[in-house]
Structure formats: C-alpha cells, structure tokens
Amino acid sequence: MGAFSDPLTISFKEQTTDMLDLLTHELIHRISFDGPNEVLVKPTFFKVLKPYEGEPIITQNHIVVHAAETAVILKVFGEARLQRKMSLSPNPDYIRAWELVQARGYQDILDEFIRLRNT
Numbered sequence: 001m002g003a004f005s006d007p008l009t010i011s012f013k014e015q016t017t018d019m020l021d022l023l024t025h026e027l028i029h030r031i032s033f034d035g036p037n038e039v040l041v042k043p044t045f046f047k048v049l050k051p052y053e054g055e056p057i058i059t060q061n062h063i064v065v066h067a068a069e070t071a072v073i074l075k076v077f078g079e080a081r082l083q084r085k086m087s088l089s090p091n092p093d094y095i096r097a098w099e100l101v102q103a104r105g106y107q108d109i110l111d112e113f114i115r116l117r118n119t
Contacts, residue, residue, distance in 0.1 A: 021085050028068045044117040055096065062097035064113060070106035
C-alpha cells in the first residue's frame, strides 16, 4: 500500500485497517496545506518546527502531521492502534518524527501550533 497527498492518491490491493490510517495521514497533509489553508497554516507550521531544524526535511514535515494523527487515532481507535501504526512506519525519517512526537507529547505540539496560530 502506498500513498501521497498531492494529488491525494492511495494505492492498495485489499481493504485493511491500514487503509483508514493511511487516508487519515494523507488527509491531514491536505487539510493543512490545501487552498487557503496553506496561507494560514504554513507560517505557523514552520514556527512550530523551529526547534527541529537539524532534522531531515521529511521528519520535519511529519512532526505536526503525526501529532494530529496521534490525536485522531487515540480518540477514534485507541492506544493499541496507534502503537501498531507507529510500528509499521516504513521510513526512518517517519520513525524519527514519531519518536519526537512521543518525546514531546502530541498535545503539547498541537497546543503550541494553536497558540502560535492565534498570535
């Protein structure tokens, strides 16, 4: 199964629970950077990522996405599903983003994002 967010494309051979996780991930990318949201969100996104400038760009691009994804998965599916999702990450840069989100806390990242967006 593979995907990318622009244009939103998901390729899979059979329906699995992974499909919902993948769709959630890609929709968070699109909601964040599609149309008018790009102008509203992008400056805040980069402010939140300032402490992570030394990380690979793919890692940086996924910190806020993984924080939002964590919130959704925990609320809808629970901790076991989140742990499964994180264990299936195919790329070391994605894994690093998950590690950073876990270390700092997804809610802290999202709270900072909201605070910076409102200033």
